[in-house]
Amino acid sequence: MDLEKLSIVEGEKAWMVFIDIAILNHDGNLIDASTLASMLALMNTRIPKYEDEKIIRGEFSGKLPVINKAVAVSVGKIGGKYLIDPSYVEEQVLDNKLVVGVREDKMICALQKQGRKEYEFKEVEKIIDLALEKSEELMRFLK
Structure with a gap:
């Protein structure tokens, strides 16, 4: 803004x-x-x-002048698998969840980790790639 x-x-x-x-x-x-x-x-x-x-x-x-529109994309991890947009029931059994804030110019503007286990750097990179892809779909709602 x-x-x-x-x-x-x-x-x-x-x-x-x-x-x-x-x-x-x-x-x-x-x-x-x-x-x-x-x-x-x-x-x-x-x-x-x-x-x-x-x-x-x-x-x-x-x-109101809104610049750099942003969306949030949640990516959960359970048993080595990634789950985009988990439901409430799915969230209850996740090992971790990373919420990635993505601006319309593809810049990452926020990260929030939830859960008790750690991520390796390569996992965070994979999750960010998934979030960037999903953000394109969500950005269509902001047109």
Whole structure:
């Protein structure tokens, strides 16, 4: 997000952006789904119009400028096999899970490891390759 675009009065006032996610039900892969929902919410956010020190209700000055869109891809490991987008039941038996944040320009922007076992470097490289491939599919939702 271009933070300078959130400025109302330079050095004095700026818009703040909060994302609250209420999980009603889930079947696993909570981070991936929440990231996608958050990104879609940001892309559809409009900036209120501000004139003469007042917010003009119902009028907007434009959309929130979202740059470097990103998705999260979860890849689980169980018994030497990799599982992309594991369900809740599958997550309960995984040895490990690595959540990979991928930007639309294919840059890795986040990694989060879950689980009790370690990964070898070559495994992390393999998981990142799988995540990069899956991210292309998820990015289509952000078009």
